[in-house]
Amino acid sequence: MKALVLEDVSFSYNGRSILKEVSFDVEKGEFLVILGPNGAGKSTLLRCILGMLKCSGSIDIMGRNLKTLRRDELARLISYVPQRVEPNFLRVFDFVLLGRKPYMSLRPSNEDIKLVINVLETVGIEKLAERPTKMLSGGELQKVAIARALAQETPILVLDEPTNNLDPKSQIEIMRLLRELSLAGKTVIAVMHDVNLALRFGERFIFMKKGEILGDYRKNTIRKEVFEKTFDAKVELIETKHGPLCYFL
Numbered sequence: 001m002k003a004l005v006l007e008d009v010s011f012s013y014n015g016r017s018i019l020k021e022v023s024f025d026v027e028k029g030e031f032l033v034i035l036g037p038n039g040a041g042k043s044t045l046l047r048c049i050l051g052m053l054k055c056s057g058s059i060d061i062m063g064r065n066l067k068t069l070r071r072d073e074l075a076r077l078i079s080y081v082p083q084r085v086e087p088n089f090l091r092v093f094d095f096v097l098l099g100r101k102p103y104m105s106l107r108p109s110n111e112d113i114k115l116v117i118n119v120l121e122t123v124g125i126e127k128l129a130e131r132p133t134k135m136l137s138g139g140e141l142q143k144v145a146i147a148r149a150l151a152q153e154t155p156i157l158v159l160d161e162p163t164n165n166l167d168p169k170s171q172i173e174i175m176r177l178l179r180e181l182s183l184a185g186k187t188v189i190a191v192m193h194d195v196n197l198a199l200r201f202g203e204r205f206i207f208m209k210k211g212e213i214l215g216d217y218r219k220n221t222i223r224k225e226v227f228e229k230t231f232d233a234k235v236e237l238i239e240t241k242h243g244p245l246c247y248f249l
């Protein structure tokens with residue numbers, strides 16, 4: 001069974017076509033990065049996969065058709081880290097605990113509490129546990145959002161620009177974590193703008209432009225032409241021991 005299957009997914013905003021018959025599938029445990037210029041439709045595609053926008057075509061998630069899934073069922077299959085997370089008065093621990101909502105009755109169980117402690121440690125933010133989310137830096141808040149998604153314990157994790165707001169060391173930590181999660185069997189799908197961070201840690205790359213897929217590559221098959229076509233720029237691709245490095249000229 002595939003983690004995700006999209007067939008002819010199309011979406012329009014007020015008659016303006018944003019996604020045009022997008023089809024691809026994702027294996028379990030894959031680390032897929034979606035690349036493309038501003039306005040290509042990347043976030044819209046994620047929102048369709050998450051059932052937040054009603055598109056035409058079909059989307060299967062872990063073998064179930066999206067249209068047949070109840071909200072709570074979907075929340076146990078797919079978790080989401082949005083581009084921007086609104087901080088609030090909740091302390092980090094309780095904010096992350098919200099990720100357990102699809103499993104909780106009225107109050108959290110000891111298992112829920114243990115899991116949250118674990119997740120905070122995995123993401124390296126256990127020291128922030130008592131801090132209100134309103135009192136965090138952008139990067140800290142991003143890590144908290146990732147922790148909340150991990151607490152949701154879903155087979156698929158979707159992230160919209162997960163390294164935004166993070167300093168270089170935190171960027172590497174998060175990307176390493178995402179890679180480890182995918183190696184452990186979680187399907188990770190991330191929209192990213194930092195091409196080189198994506199190339200270093202991602203495994204498969206889908207290039208999007210004007211609502212269409214221009215290319216779908218594994219790391220070792222990637223060519224500079226697809227970057228040039230996608231981003232309308234001259235590019236030099238350099239092989240390094242960490243994989244290809246892309247210079248925009």
Ligand SMILES: Nc1ncnc2c1ncn2[C@@H]1O[C@H](COP(=O)(O)OP(=O)(O)OP(=O)(O)O)[C@@H](O)[C@H]1O
Nearest residue numbers: 013014018036037038039040041042043044045191
């Ligand atoms: N609520 C909306 N109503 C109308 N048009 C929208 C809406 N949201 C997005 N769009 C348009 O849809 C197109 C695709 O937007 P989307 O956010 O999916 O692109 P993106 O590839 O994620 O871009 P970015 O890299 O800038 O985040 C854009 O032209 C955008 O202006």
